[in-house]
């Protein structure tokens with residue numbers, strides 16, 4: 001099939017690469033000239049395992065193209081997939097301005113058979129609104145499909161090629177069945193729903209996962225208070241199939257480009273429809289609180305932080321990505337510097353992005369060794385493999401004081417106990433002080 005994709009962000013690029021991989025002819029369109037120039041050279045603008053190989057392979061096979069030219073991408077496309085950003089607006093609602101612009105752009109190139117797929121995360125009712133907008137421009141009925149994505153950064157390619165499900169929401173049976181056919185080579189279960197239900201599935205899923213994280217984080221806080229171990233508790237809970245083992249990792253709160261924005265957007269949708277949804281308010285409040293627990297522990301341990309050197313290991317909102325959006329490291333760095341600490345941070349890939357957001361209020365190290373050298377304490381913020389595989393005893397030997405605040409529970413108790421003199425403060429488990 002001949003497919004055009006609007007927007008080469010995370011979702012658009014991963015989708016484009018994967019659809020070309022399963023045999024379709026894909027042209028990706030973006031207004032950012034620089035990005036397209038790089039992509040044409042086979043250079044991905046994002047760090048995503050597996051993406052570069054598929055990118056170069058499918059470009060070489062002539063199945064994947066990049067352009068800034070609307071006619072080149074859109075004129076003969078059978079299917080147009082819209083994957084432009086829907087960032088959070090000032091009022092908590094999703095900002096649809098890119099989507100509205102994309103709709104105008106599309107309408108000059110489509111015919112009666114073109115299928116328009118909205119992949120961007122959009123509030124319930126947006127597909128209907130966009131359909132009307134495009135029809136007003138082009139003057140004939142258009143075929144629309146809501147097709148939300150569930151890919152995670154860091155495993156975007158795998159999540160697309162081996163998805164748990166594909167959601168196709170449409171009031172047009174012919175369009176729904178063509179999109180189902182487009183995905184057939186993936187051999188993934190397809191659920192066909194109304195447009196509104198498809199839109200809701202995306203928000204309901206993300207808000208549920210965010211709530212699951214806030215729930216286990218609150219259990220972690222309770223475990224600390226009563227002397228239980230949240231990892232044992234999560235393991236015991238997760239074996240119940242109705243609960244499931246995933247997304248029960250207690251830590252310093254969820255971040256990234258989706259959960260914080262989507263929970264707020266769903267709460268906004270609830271509000272404008274007269275539904276209070278207090279559960280979501282608590283999910284957000286718990287997450288805000290959780291971002292402060294590491295710093296609270298540091299302050300409790302040291303009293304003041306003036307003259308203390310604190311090493312932060314990890315800056316990205318999670319491992320295997322250079323994305324800093326809503327990363328817990330941002331408020332943590334701000335709080336530590338506010339209390340007068342000298343902060344030296346290390347991240348395997350997110351340093352450049354972090355510098356743009358956090359700036360020069362902290363220092364950036366080129367290695368773990370450099371960051372922890374003579375540090376009064378280490379804070380573990382992102383559970384990178386490189387961090388989890390540290391020789392803890394060796395690291396402690398390089399520090400001024402052997403103190404670790406672990407926001408991601410990276411090390412088993414035996415590893416810490418084998419280190420000799422140490423103070424280890426995990427999340428939701430008893431501290432180890434030897």
Ligand code: UDX
Nearest residue numbers: 149150151152153247248249251254255256258317318
């Ligand atoms: C998420 C959804 O998983 C994905 O389906 C959707 O399409 C986009 O949003 P992503 O933002 O890439 O994906 O990250 P994810 O792996 O889901 O993690 C989100 C945040 O939750 C991270 O900050 C992570 O550290 C945190 N998290 C996740 C926890 O704190 N505990 C967990 O158990 C799981």
